Amino acid sequence: MKKWIKINPADNVVVCLADMLQGEMIEVDGRSVTVSTDTPRGHKILITDLCKGEDVIKYGYPIGHTTEDVKAGTWMSEKNIHTNLSGIIDYKYEPVNKELDLCHEKRTFRAYRRRNGEVGVRNEIWIVPTVGCVNGIAEKLAEMLRQKKEFGRGNVDSVWAWHHNYGCSQLSEDHEATRKILRDIVLHPNAGGVLVLSLGCENNQPDAFMQMLGDYDKERVKLLVVQDVKGNELEVGLSLLEELYDRAAKDCREEVPLSELRIGLKCGGSDGLSGITANPLVGEFSDYLVAQGGTSILTEVPEMFGAETILMNRCRTKELFDKTVSMINDFKEYYLSHGEPVGENPSPGNKAGGISTLEDKALGCTQKCGKAPVSGVLTYAERLSVNGLNLLSAPGNDLVAATALAASGCHLVLFTTGRGTPFGTFVPTLKVSTNTPLYQNKQNWIDFNAGQLVDGVSMDKVLADFVEKCIAIASGEQSKNEKNGYREISIFKNGVTL
Secondary structure, three states: OOOEEEOOOOOOOOEEOOEOOOOOOOEEEOOOEEOEEEEEEEEOOEEEOOOOOOEEOOOOOOEEEEEEOOOOOOOOOOOOOEEOOOOOOOOOOOOOOOOOOOOOOEEEEEEOOOOOOOOEEEEEEEEEEOOOHHHHHHHHHHHHHHHHHOOOOOOOOOEEEEEOOOOOOOOHHHHHHHHHHHHHHHHHOOOOOOOOEOOOOOOOOHHHHHHHHHOOOOOOOEEEEEOOOOOOHHHHHHHHHHHHHHOOOOEEEEEHHHHHEEEEEEEEOOOOOOOOOOHHHHHHHHHHHOOOOOOHHHHHHHHHHOOOOHHHEEEEOHHHHHHHHHHHHHHHHHHHHHHOOOOOOHHHHHHHHOOOHHHHHHHHHHHHHOOOOOOEEOOOOOOOOOOEEEOOOOOOOOOHOOOOOOOOOOOOEEEEEOOOOOOOOOEEEEEOOHHHHHHOOOOOOOOOEEHHHHHHOOHHHHHHHHHHEEEEEEEEOOOOOHHHHHOEEEEEEEEOOO
């Protein structure tokens, strides 16, 4: 196996595919470079001398500049590279739209057809609190339903209560964002039945919230205001849940075209192989799905900084370009308004894995959306309205971003990781490892190993296996986070708490 890779002909670094030792030789571009320091897998080695302030190039783009004079063979990390990112930028639309070839292989998966025409990949009973004050009641009700001797009959997959801290003591945009995310969860097609659980005195008033749902399926969604119950609200709540369960138990999966599948694209605990294995694999799958007429969504706006122009110029229209510019600059303004620099992103785990700057992270991160044109740009908590590749405004935080992807309408989230993480959001959250050692060490977390791509397996073979895995999960096979019971939601908060 080759121990290093030069990703783009323009690069002045190579990335280690395995640990490289001091004194080892790299034969690249017709010259020999001697490794000057032991360098871990995923990290970068300079292949040409650079003076202080010159750009370090990876993926064909600058990922920052040197903080000192450096010689070829040097291990390049956050200790000798600094970001080039600063503040707001005036962007110019220079469209580079390459339409994908339509996929003639018409695939299907098995899903539940809902009354409004949407499909769900799960048939679950959900309890959605309008306010955090009733989290305890919600969890108690979920446990009571699980313990019923009849639980498990029919086609109900599971029951979950989605805890959160909000619904009251918030103002303006934060309050509306909370209401919209909760609305999106209630309306999500992965739920066969939903009990909206309200206290009654919260800012997120139950009657107004139910009106916000629009023309919802009243057989599938019920409301309980616990302050209005005379006596034991648990008895009333369990009765409503049993009614929802009986209704959902009759639902059946049917064959539906893959064009109806909607996936979220997310990464966390990224390392230096993320942009070489797992993210390109997920990008290939995203293109495959879009070519089938399906939908994928990329988020983590702060992790687009440094690669944003690539996405902007893939927008189908000037209007979409303008929305993308606003999405990027609004997030930069958010950082700057709190006195924080826009480029201070890579976590300690990212850096340990070989990511040195935000540009380094972004150029790898954005590969998850392949090469498809951008067909839609969504604000936070906005629901999907067009098929194809969409961009969604949300932060990079794993729990917040994954929740936002699911709330927008994604049936499942593809989550690439080089360090590993057990969590999942309220839809199946498939973990894709960037390297084989992680897959072997954490098989109770990881669903698929993209590390095969540097172990000698071709992209065509790995992609074919990955397509089958994603279709299997969409058709009912449990992801590892589901098997473990690791599922939660997190809502973005910006303003004050009263």
